[in-house]
Amino acid sequence: MPISFCHIINPFPCPEDSEHGIASKITYESLRVAVDRAQQNGLQVEVKAVVLPGDEDAIKPPASLGGQLSRTIQDIHLLLPPRPYPLIADILNIGAGASSSDYLIFTNMDIAVQPDFYLQLHEIIEKRFEAGTPFTVYRRNIPSRYNRIEQLPEMYRESGEIAYGYDCFVFPRSFAADLDLGNCCIGAAHFDYLLFIALDAVSGFKVKRINDLPLTFHIGNDIAWSSQIDYIEHNLQESLGAIQRMRKRVDIPVNSHFAHMEASHFLPNARLDSRLLRKVKRLPGIGRLALTIKRWLGKSH
DSSP, X not given: OOOOEEEEEOOOOOOXXXXXXXXXXXXXXXXXXXXXXXXXXXXXXXXXEEEOTTOGGGOOTTEEEEEEXXXXXXXXXXXXXXXXXXXXXXXXXXXXXXXXXXXXXXXXXXXXXXXXXXXXXXXXXXXXXXXXXXXXXXXXXXXXXXXXXXXXXXHHHOOOEEEOSOOEEEEEGGGGGGOOOTTOBTTSTTHHHHHHHHHHHHTTXXXXXXXXXXXXXXXXXXXXXXXXXXXXXXXXXXXXHHHHHHHHHSOOOTTSHHHHHIIIIIHHHHSHHHHHHHHHHTXXXXXXXHHHHHHHHTOOO
């Protein structure tokens, strides 16, 4: 029997002509095309939207309501500037509870997919990895000149540039309840890295990365979240706490993705010099200047 998928998204209302509005329209249309292609080939795929109460109008086909969030990061800590960012753990747990599918997929709302997205995921699970292996798919950044649904065929053909971040996760639905993601919120750095290593831990250190298949794409290279220092700092502290809890529960192999990510990403960000640099970025104008420089350099994180 073919593997079934539940694709979890977290849409939110925004002006149609805004950057997020344009990206969301393109994402929804790409999902519709991919779901149709999958169903025509006998795959069971559902797209579930987990939203804040009142945000239901942001849900468009092929998505349906998967559940409502009962809190945001502001209920945990009052962070500035005020943003109602959901917790990644809440999104995944509510989405998992709304489905009986074998595998969950989580992507950000600005991530569009290729027409054969679900078919390729099915083939990866069936033929490339052993059963129960979670994995991430690296996106391609394509030129920012694309802004209309009618341009999707051209977007599909763009080779783009690989962005080495984590914004597409695929894993067994049964893993969701065991993930330790603390109170990390989406919309800011570190939650994606924590989700990656949490999947490594819960799977017995089998997590994989796919960078040789152009399955997802993102228009442009927006890194606006890198200037939201309060949220970045919060997610870092939550991630460090989750890492310590996971280390107490399981032995971490030194050659695992978990150990590598802890040493190369989380611990350097926790150093005193890194903390001082983030404090400097809180000064008026400095955070925005750092963001401008990153964009000029073409960095994706």
